[in-house]
Amino acid sequence: MRNPSGTAPGRLPRGAVRIHLREPSDCETAVIDARIVAAAVGFRPADQVLIATAVSELATNILRYAGTGEIRIDPVRDGRRTGVRICAEDAGPGIRDVEEAMREGFTTCRGSLGLGLPSVRRVMEEFHIRTSAQGTRIEACKWFENPSAEAGSRDA
Numbered sequence: 001m002r003n004p005s006g007t008a009p010g011r012l013p014r015g016a017v018r019i020h021l022r023e024p025s026d027c028e029t030a031v032i033d034a035r036i037v038a039a040a041v042g043f044r045p046a047d048q049v050l051i052a053t054a055v056s057e058l059a060t061n062i063l064r065y066a067g068t069g070e071i072r073i074d075p076v077r078d079g080r081r082t083g084v085r086i087c088a089e090d091a092g093p094g095i096r097d098v099e100e101a102m103r104e105g106f107t108t109c110r111g112s113l114g115l116g117l118p119s120v121r122r123v124m125e126e127f128h129i130r131t132s133a134q135g136t137r138i139e140a141c142k143w144f145e146n147p148s149a150e151a152g153s154r155d156a
Helices: 024-041 045-066 116-123
Strands: 017-021 069-078 081-090 126-132 135-145
Touching (some): 017 024, 017 045, 024 045, 024 069, 024 081, 045 069, 045 116, 045 135, 116 135
Antiparallel strands (some): 017 069, 069 081, 081 135, 126 135
16 A cells, blocks of 8 residues: 555654545545555554545545545644544535535435435544535544643644
8 A cells, every 4th residue: 555645654744645536536545545644643443444434425525516626634733632634625516505414314416325424524523614606625633642742742
Protein backbone atom coordinates (compact mmCIF):
# COMPACT_ATOMS: atom_id res chain seq x y z
CA MET A 1 0.00 0.00 0.00
CA ARG A 2 1.40 3.43 -0.85
CA ASN A 3 1.95 6.11 1.72
CA PRO A 4 0.79 9.51 0.37
CA SER A 5 2.28 11.40 3.29
CA GLY A 6 5.75 9.90 2.93
CA THR A 7 6.09 9.29 6.68
CA ALA A 8 6.72 6.21 8.73
CA PRO A 9 3.73 4.71 10.59
CA GLY A 10 3.17 6.38 13.96
CA ARG A 11 4.60 9.76 12.89
CA LEU A 12 2.29 12.66 12.18
CA PRO A 13 2.32 13.15 8.39
CA ARG A 14 2.98 16.65 7.11
CA GLY A 15 0.30 18.50 5.23
CA ALA A 16 -2.91 17.43 3.65
CA VAL A 17 -3.59 14.66 1.20
CA ARG A 18 -5.83 16.03 -1.58
CA ILE A 19 -7.88 13.85 -3.87
CA HIS A 20 -9.67 15.45 -6.81
CA LEU A 21 -12.89 13.55 -7.45
CA ARG A 22 -13.93 13.10 -11.08
CA GLU A 23 -14.73 9.39 -11.37
CA PRO A 24 -15.49 6.39 -9.12
CA SER A 25 -11.85 5.25 -8.99
CA ASP A 26 -11.04 8.58 -7.29
CA CYS A 27 -13.36 7.55 -4.43
CA GLU A 28 -11.36 4.35 -4.03
CA THR A 29 -8.14 6.37 -3.91
CA ALA A 30 -9.62 8.64 -1.24
CA VAL A 31 -10.64 5.65 0.90
CA ILE A 32 -7.16 4.10 0.67
CA ASP A 33 -5.48 7.40 1.47
CA ALA A 34 -7.80 7.94 4.45
CA ARG A 35 -6.79 4.58 5.94
CA ILE A 36 -3.11 5.31 5.36
CA VAL A 37 -3.27 8.73 7.03
CA ALA A 38 -5.38 7.37 9.93
CA ALA A 39 -2.87 4.56 10.49
CA ALA A 40 0.07 6.96 10.25
CA VAL A 41 -1.31 9.17 13.02
CA GLY A 42 -2.00 6.16 15.26
CA PHE A 43 -5.66 5.22 14.92
CA ARG A 44 -6.50 1.59 15.64
CA PRO A 45 -7.75 -0.51 12.68
CA ALA A 46 -11.43 -0.21 13.69
CA ASP A 47 -11.20 3.59 13.72
CA GLN A 48 -9.26 3.55 10.44
CA VAL A 49 -12.27 1.77 8.91
CA LEU A 50 -14.68 4.37 10.36
CA ILE A 51 -12.62 7.25 8.95
CA ALA A 52 -12.33 5.53 5.56
CA THR A 53 -16.09 4.89 5.55
CA ALA A 54 -16.78 8.57 6.26
CA VAL A 55 -14.50 9.54 3.36
CA SER A 56 -16.26 7.01 1.11
CA GLU A 57 -19.69 8.46 1.93
CA LEU A 58 -18.55 12.04 1.37
CA ALA A 59 -16.71 11.25 -1.87
CA THR A 60 -19.66 9.26 -3.23
CA ASN A 61 -22.01 12.15 -2.44
CA ILE A 62 -19.74 14.59 -4.27
CA LEU A 63 -19.76 12.47 -7.43
CA ARG A 64 -23.48 11.72 -7.17
CA TYR A 65 -24.75 15.23 -6.52
CA ALA A 66 -22.07 17.64 -7.77
CA GLY A 67 -20.18 15.62 -10.39
CA THR A 68 -16.72 16.73 -9.21
CA GLY A 69 -15.06 18.04 -6.10
CA GLU A 70 -12.24 17.46 -3.67
CA ILE A 71 -11.56 15.55 -0.47
CA ARG A 72 -8.74 16.74 1.77
CA ILE A 73 -7.46 14.54 4.58
CA ASP A 74 -5.36 16.31 7.22
CA PRO A 75 -3.50 14.86 10.18
CA VAL A 76 -4.09 17.21 13.12
CA ARG A 77 -2.90 17.63 16.68
CA ASP A 78 -4.52 19.75 19.35
CA GLY A 79 -2.73 19.52 22.68
CA ARG A 80 -3.01 15.91 23.85
CA ARG A 81 -5.40 14.97 21.05
CA THR A 82 -4.35 13.65 17.68
CA GLY A 83 -6.76 13.18 14.83
CA VAL A 84 -7.76 13.28 11.22
CA ARG A 85 -9.74 16.12 9.66
CA ILE A 86 -11.69 15.46 6.49
CA CYS A 87 -12.81 18.33 4.30
CA ALA A 88 -15.15 17.53 1.39
CA GLU A 89 -15.87 20.37 -1.00
CA ASP A 90 -17.75 20.75 -4.26
CA ALA A 91 -19.26 23.42 -6.49
CA GLY A 92 -22.57 21.60 -6.94
CA PRO A 93 -26.10 22.89 -6.37
CA GLY A 94 -25.88 22.67 -2.58
CA ILE A 95 -28.06 20.79 -0.12
CA ARG A 96 -31.59 22.16 -0.26
CA ASP A 97 -32.58 21.19 3.30
CA VAL A 98 -29.66 20.27 5.58
CA GLU A 99 -31.90 19.24 8.47
CA GLU A 100 -33.79 16.82 6.20
CA ALA A 101 -30.54 15.52 4.64
CA MET A 102 -29.25 14.68 8.14
CA ARG A 103 -32.28 12.53 8.92
CA GLU A 104 -31.55 8.80 8.59
CA GLY A 105 -33.40 7.29 5.67
CA PHE A 106 -33.84 10.55 3.74
CA THR A 107 -32.50 10.50 0.19
CA THR A 108 -33.07 12.25 -3.10
CA CYS A 109 -31.24 9.51 -5.00
CA ARG A 110 -33.00 6.41 -6.21
CA GLY A 111 -31.40 3.26 -4.81
CA SER A 112 -29.75 5.01 -1.86
CA LEU A 113 -30.53 4.11 1.75
CA GLY A 114 -30.12 7.70 2.93
CA LEU A 115 -27.57 6.80 5.60
CA GLY A 116 -24.49 8.63 4.29
CA LEU A 117 -24.38 12.03 5.98
CA PRO A 118 -25.99 10.82 9.23
CA SER A 119 -23.40 8.04 9.48
CA VAL A 120 -20.53 10.47 8.89
CA ARG A 121 -21.86 12.69 11.69
CA ARG A 122 -22.25 9.64 13.97
CA VAL A 123 -18.68 8.27 13.55
CA MET A 124 -16.81 11.59 13.69
CA GLU A 125 -16.52 13.76 16.82
CA GLU A 126 -16.85 17.04 14.91
CA PHE A 127 -19.11 17.63 11.92
CA HIS A 128 -19.96 20.90 10.14
CA ILE A 129 -21.83 21.64 6.89
CA ARG A 130 -21.76 24.88 4.94
CA THR A 131 -23.90 24.83 1.83
CA SER A 132 -25.29 27.23 -0.74
CA ALA A 133 -26.37 27.20 -4.38
CA GLN A 134 -22.66 27.52 -5.24
CA GLY A 135 -21.57 24.34 -3.46
CA THR A 136 -21.13 22.45 -0.24
CA ARG A 137 -18.26 22.15 2.22
CA ILE A 138 -18.33 19.49 4.93
CA GLU A 139 -15.66 19.27 7.60
CA ALA A 140 -15.44 16.37 10.02
CA CYS A 141 -12.79 15.40 12.56
CA LYS A 142 -12.08 12.26 14.56
CA TRP A 143 -9.80 12.43 17.61
CA PHE A 144 -8.01 10.18 20.07
CA GLU A 145 -6.13 11.07 23.24
CA ASN A 146 -2.37 11.02 22.82
CA PRO A 147 -0.74 11.17 26.27
CA SER A 148 2.75 11.51 24.77
CA ALA A 149 1.81 14.66 22.82
CA GLU A 150 3.06 17.93 24.18
CA ALA A 151 0.22 19.87 25.83
CA GLY A 152 -0.56 23.00 23.89
CA SER A 153 1.16 21.97 20.66
CA ARG A 154 -0.79 22.31 17.45
CA ASP A 155 -0.08 20.90 13.99
CA ALA A 156 -2.38 21.10 11.02
